[in-house]
Amino acid sequence: xxxxxxxxxxxxxxxxxxxxxxxxxxxxxxxxxxxxxxxxxxxxxxxxxxxxxxxxxxxxxxxxxxxxxxxxxxxxxxxxxxxxxxxxxxxxxxxxxxxxxxxxxxxxxxxxxxxxxxxxxxxxxxxxxxxxxxxxxxxxxxxxxxxxxxxxxxxxxxxxxxxxxxxxxxxxxxxxxxxxxxxxxxxxxxxxxxxxxxxxxxxxxxxxxxx
Numbered sequence: 001x002x003x004x005x006x007x008x009x010x011x012x013x014x015x016x017x018x019x020x021x022x023x024x025x026x027x028x029x030x031x032x033x034x035x036x037x038x039x040x041x042x043x044x045x046x047x048x049x050x051x052x053x054x055x056x057x058x059x060x061x062x063x064x065x066x067x068x069x070x071x072x073x074x075x076x077x078x079x080x081x082x083x084x085x086x087x088x089x090x091x092x093x094x095x096x097x098x099x100x101x102x103x104x105x106x107x108x109x110x111x112x113x114x115x116x117x118x119x120x121x122x123x124x125x126x127x128x129x130x131x132x133x134x135x136x137x138x139x140x141x142x143x144x145x146x147x148x149x150x151x152x153x154x155x156x157x158x159x160x161x162x163x164x165x166x167x168x169x170x171x172x173x174x175x176x177x178x179x180x181x182x183x184x185x186x187x188x189x190x191x192x193x194x195x196x197x198x199x200x201x202x203x204x205x206x207x208x209x210x211x
Contacts (some may be wrong), residue, residue, distance in 0.1 A: 005203075006049050006145055006184055025055045025114070029143040030106075031134060032058040032117065034098040037149030040190035042102060044197050045147045046109040048209070049186070056106050058117040059137055060099055061130045131176035143183050150174045150187035150200065178202050 028050055030042050042058075050056060103117040122129040123136050138146050151171040174187035178201060189198040196210040 006186070025053050026051070026144045027055050027057065027142060028145045028147065029057050029059055029134075029138050029141070030102075031146075031148040032060045032099055032102055033149065035149070036190070037151050037188075038102075039149070040197070041147050041149035041188040042105065043190070044186075044188045044199075044209075045145075046106060049145060049147065050110055050113065052110075052112070054110075054113060056110070056113050056115045057141065057143075058099060058102050058106070058115070059134060060117075060119045061133045062119050062121050063130055128172070128176055131173045131180075134173075134177060135180055138177075139182060146177060146181055146183055146185040148174050148177060148185070148187050150189040150198070152189060174200070 028045065030038075030045050032038055032042075045056075099117040099119065103115050106113065106115040120133060120137060123133040134146075134148075137143075151174070171187065178185045178187060181202075185201060187200045189200075191198055191208075196208060199207040199209055201207070
């Protein structure tokens with residue numbers, strides 16, 4: 001079986017590995033949005049990617065409502081049922097509180113990790129504004145592993161949708177980051193309750209990981 005290289009401390013497709021290789025903590029960035037895709041990405045990262053000694057930053061880009069690539073709203077979404085993180089995210093917290101709720105979930109899973117939840121304004125305009133902002137933030141902060149939830153969006157007649165879907169119906173924000181990130185970027189899609197995760201990186205396409 002091929003494994004996805006998650007960088008120092010990632011330990012292949014599991015959370016193993018040692019943090020003693022360097023005194024500087026590895027920085028893992030998780031793109032935070034109030035939807036089930038972001039929840040699934042965080043679930044995977046905390047269970048399979050974050051290692052002892054890593055630092056975590058949850059990054060949310062304050063995109064204008066209905067802007068291309070803005071991402072899902074919290075309405076009608078939420079965590080994957082049955083998980084501890086879903087208990088955190090499945091409460092009554094609204095849009096204004098979801099970042100702190102996600103931060104608390106990270107601390108519950110990795111109590112010794114330094115976890116920061118930050119919101120930033122888009123650094124540019126246009127269809128790829130969100131992706132370009134995340135890319136710039138990850139590079140300026142020295143991120144070693146970037147994790148983003150992957151949205152599968154249906155597109156009509158192969159046209160690019162307002163939500164940021166590419167011609168193939170894939171999430172263009174995730175595709176942009178996978179293609180252009182200097183660090184390892186993993187997009188995560190949860191496949192049902194217990195079916196596992198579908199992962200994509202620059203070198204691995206549709207990599208299936210059982211839950």
